[in-house]
Amino acid sequence: MTSLPTSTQRKLGLVIDLDTCVGCHACVISCKGWNTENYGAPLSDQRPYGADPSGTFLNRVHSYEVQPESAPAQLVHFPKSCLHCEDAPCVTVCPTGASYKRVEDGIVLVNEADCIGCGLCAWACPYGAREMDAAEGVMKKCTLCVDRIYNENLPEEDRVPACVRTCPAGARHFGDFADPDSHVGQLTAARGGFDLMPEQGTKPVNKYLPPRPRDTLGQTNGLAPFLDPVAQESKGFVAWLDRALAAL
């Protein structure tokens, strides 16, 4: 049944640090690499070397410019994948029961053998986390690398989602949000982690950390006085040029 569980034992998810993300898209590539050759149907590409290339991705990095009222504009790189919502609207609309939220860890998954490819779950998702694979005709979404995180054939440090493992900036963190003392719970509390589109009522598990406040123009460093020009009076040819130009 595509009813949502009233509660899940654990709430596995990601913290994405918008202050740290450098927008390198490494998470996009590692996600595609891992998920195209493991769980479920491969993530196909259409005309990858043609004029109009397109393909299925479970994680994409947007970039936004934010213009504060009186400060220079900021550029924020913005990775986006499934937020594994507690109140996942994509699950309840599914007519076949292919979409479900796991009771044990809260991961939202698609049973591809049951998916009829109607696309309704993607309509219901406000975040664009689900993409229909054009080759397979089934819905693809982030599995939180369910085939890595419990995989005892992998070394322990690799038992995290591929995007988290690969991020060179340490902008992605994986853990259990049901435990407030967990790494992700503490990060969220300390940095003011927030939900995307809270008004949609989806109660996302994944949290985003806001960019830290930037320096502002006119804010001077304590060492600035030592940076004043040492020579105040010019001499020689430059001094003559200076006087000659001023006299014009």
Added chain:
Amino acid sequence: MHPAPSVIIFTTLSGLGFGLLVWLGLGLLTPTGWVAFTFFTIAYLLAVGGLMASAFHLGHPERALKAFSQWRTSWLSREAWLSVAALIVMAIYGAGLVFWGAVWTPLGWLGAALCLGAVLTTSMIYTQMRTVPRWRTWLTPALFLALSLGGGALLAGQTTLALILLPVAAILQIAWWVRGDSALARSGTDLATATGLGDIGTPRAFEPPHTGTNYLTREFIHVVGRRHAQKLRAIAFALGYVLPILLLGLPLPHVAAALAVLSHIAGILASRWLFFAEAEHVVGLYYGKRT
């Protein structure tokens, strides 16, 4: 939203077919023999043809039977149940009329209720979407039901009923358009809430994740020019509502009725195209396409 021909044809034709079946089931007209056969054939061609068209937009139509399993949560699953139930009940009722000239009234009423349920569940598939503010209003099921009943009355040759229901549908259509034009702005979802960056300043989409298109941009980000949309609305309104009402007043009943039906179908197809093409899915905000 991408205006997929399969879904536009499905919602338009099935709505009409079920509308005709409602009036047949309620016994407003009780044709028998070949006349009944013709009426039921038209209704089933429209209703079943529409349902078949909708199956074409599935990635895996061969698994369609699985869609009957989740009626407890999914409007699409409920629609599957009610459409099939309506078609079976009305087939038995129709067989009574065609072969024995018998009017099994309770069965007809049950069938009519199931047909209305099928149209209602279709409309609820769209109405339930919080992600598409333009659809999320009681006006959506009201409009779908009014169009189904009005178009059905037109097909059933019930001139008086059609002359009452089509103006009602026309008013609902205008109300739906007017409300829809400000629905996204009033929904409270914008790029600031989508990115959570509103506390810093005004966000603007700077760079998309990739240079090409993807499933999301193709399926959810269909942008119609405003002038284009206004023209289409005028065409849809004239053909779907005004012309059929005028034609029903003409002296040649059969020719006028046939023209009225054709004009109505063409108008409603245009209106249904706009229903999808103008609908703004909030995921477009992430791609900077909703400002």
